[in-house]
Amino acid sequence: MLERLLVTGAAGGIGTLLRHKLKPLAKTLRLSDVADLGHAGENEEIVPCDLADRGAVRQLVEGCDGILHLGGISLEKSFDTLLGPNIVGVYNLYEAARACGSPRILFASSNHVTGFHEQGTLLTAEASLRPDGLYGVTKCFGEAMARMYHDKFGLETAIVRIGWCAQEAQDHRKLSIWMSPDDFLSLVACVFTVSRLGCPVIYGVSNNDTVWWDNSAVSYLGWHPKDNAAKFREKIDATMPRPPKDACDAVYQGGKFTIEPIQEE
Numbered sequence: 001m002l003e004r005l006l007v008t009g010a011a012g013g014i015g016t017l018l019r020h021k022l023k024p025l026a027k028t029l030r031l032s033d034v035a036d037l038g039h040a041g042e043n044e045e046i047v048p049c050d051l052a053d054r055g056a057v058r059q060l061v062e063g064c065d066g067i068l069h070l071g072g073i074s075l076e077k078s079f080d081t082l083l084g085p086n087i088v089g090v091y092n093l094y095e096a097a098r099a100c101g102s103p104r105i106l107f108a109s110s111n112h113v114t115g116f117h118e119q120g121t122l123l124t125a126e127a128s129l130r131p132d133g134l135y136g137v138t139k140c141f142g143e144a145m146a147r148m149y150h151d152k153f154g155l156e157t158a159i160v161r162i163g164w165c166a167q168e169a170q171d172h173r174k175l176s177i178w179m180s181p182d183d184f185l186s187l188v189a190c191v192f193t194v195s196r197l198g199c200p201v202i203y204g205v206s207n208n209d210t211v212w213w214d215n216s217a218v219s220y221l222g223w224h225p226k227d228n229a230a231k232f233r234e235k236i237d238a239t240m241p242r243p244p245k246d247a248c249d250a251v252y253q254g255g256k257f258t259i260e261p262i263q264e265e
Helices: 013-018 054-061 079-099 133-155 181-193 218-223 230-238 253-260
Strands: 001-009 026-032 044-046 066-069 104-110 157-162 200-204
Touching: 001 054, 013 054, 013 181, 054 079, 079 104, 079 133, 079 253, 104 133, 104 181, 157 181, 181 200, 181 218, 200 218
Parallel strands: 001 026, 001 066, 026 044, 066 104, 104 157, 157 200
Antiparallel strands: none
């Protein structure tokens, strides 16, 4: 069990899903966000922090022996909007971790770093980066930062390319990329308990009938997702048509992110 696990972006979608599920993994959960996190529960600390504030991030990381980095903007936005939390914030977090004893990190990357690969292509950890927008580009930056801090300073990071982590898969594309909260929780537990982590790329996906990603290179982690999006297929088929074969949602792994325009301030 960790002494203190820092969760950045704890008020976001995934952070909200996992907040109470994470408690068995650490004696203290240090929860952080710029958004309201409510009152601290048992064994919780609430520490508001803007990831773009280097000094605040240094104080945030001090005393933590694990970091679940969910913080940042997870939507396609303008470069100026993404710059602080997704670029400057990632540097601030890694530099603070290096200065504070190099706690192990789970970096929440995204399937959008490879979004322009076609859906019929099975991707391994060695697949080329093909980001489908500026958000995906910022996650490519975060992956590179994790790799550099590992190679240069020995700081271990699990780079997790999350598909869609939610209670349900909501459309036909998500049947292939869905990851249940419980499967993500089990992955978090593996990352922070395995004796040797390194800096692996892990595709964050449940044991779905159809998947586009190969996690065989990280079998040493002992992570075995159990849930399957197939249980949502009947509901999805009944409530929405399949996208046309030439639609972005049917061609590219990143779906609609591949056609979103670059946003200006």
